[in-house]
Amino acid sequence: MKNLPSLKNLHYLIHLHREQNFNRAAKACFVSQSTLSTGIQNLEELLGQQLIERDNKSFMFTATGEEVVARAQQVLTDVTDLVDLVQQQGKPMTGDVRLGCIPTIAPFLLGRLLSQCQQKYPELNLQIKEDTTEQLLLALGEGKLDLLILALPVETHGFHSKKVGIDPFKMIVHKQFVSGLKEPVDYHSLPENSIFLLQQEHCITGHAISACQLQDTRKVHPFSATSLHTLVQMVSCKLGATFLPQMAIDSGILKGTELEVLDPPGEEPYRDIGIVWRQTSSRLTTFRGIGDEISSLLQ
Known part of the structure; x- marks a missing residue:
């Protein structure tokens, strides 16, 4: 049987790749810098390939080193799953x-x-x-x-993924803003820059734009929030409307505000959880x- 690399040395290599610094990688592995460096050198000797190009001030991973890091990560993940399998049998x-x-x-x-x-x-x-x-x-x-x-x-x-439930969206407006709305709400009647949304990378923004058919970008305010709590603050200032997931409303995110919950017009928007x-x-x-x-x- 071939001599196989130790999981410990693979662990050292992965952390060095992640940190791109010997000192930080050693601290992350709770070993000395010399121990980590020796472990990686032993790994190179065992594999018979250079994984890292070094000089006095810097280093870089070779193409082989990059491939070994990717494979090593999968090996360690599989070993962890193997341990879990044994430990969780029957429990x-x-x-x-x-x-x-x-x-x-x-x-x-x-x-x-x-x-x-x-x-x-x-x-x-x-x-x-x-x-x-x-x-x-x-x-x-x-x-x-x-x-x-x-x-x-x-x-x-x-x-693998599995759907475990849905989370509907509701339209949130200030109670003084409601008086100027006709029900059911017509988005075309809303003022320009009156709808506040999260930043584009948030799933709620994509779901709201799609489900609520907000193709008219003039209705959407250029300000984009990073959290649902920020959206609540903006609407509390009577600046417009927004959309919140039902789970946030149920958790009391609107408590102490003068905001009201409306059903969005047309198809009820929601996200799958x-x-x-x-x-x-x-x-x-x-x-x-x-x-x-x-x-x-x-x-």
Whole structure:
């Protein structure tokens, strides 16, 4: 049998590629810089290929080094999934699950999800990370996260996904703004620059524009918010209207404001809520159990 590289040295290589600095990579691996450097040199000797070009002040990964990093990441992810498979045999709703969630869902769902899971599955430990869809998918692929809660549809890059519920959008306006609206609301009658939306990369913006047929961009204010709370503040200043997901409204985001909730005209806009996981993961029963808890909360 061939001599195989150690997982530890592959781990060192991955962190060096990620940090692009020997000192930072060593700290991330909780070893000395000399230990990390020696481990990578041993890996090069074992493979018989140069992975890093070095000089006195800098270094760069060779083409082979880049390929080894990508393969090493998959190897470590598969090994982690293998350990999970063995440890979770017969006890699916136990152990650690590193759960990622996007900012337009996390503040309004995760607190209730954690509380519900703690009561029903006391041996299940959900470790939460909030980030953008792009960053969460990257972390999932690198094995840093186990399960994601995202708004679908989204390009999942070969991961498995499952819809667990829907989240309708409502139109939010100041009560003084309502008096000037005719029901059902006609978007064409709204003033220019009167609709506030999140930045374009947020799923809610794309869903709202599509479902509510906001093709007339003159109605949309050029200001774009980074959070739903900022949208609430803008509309509270009597500057126009916006759209909020039902889960945010149910969580009390409008409490203490003078804002009113209206049904959007025509087709009711909504977003699908789904969970996403790696195809190689062995914890499908656990993930489906968490998805069932999310479904019950979305009802």
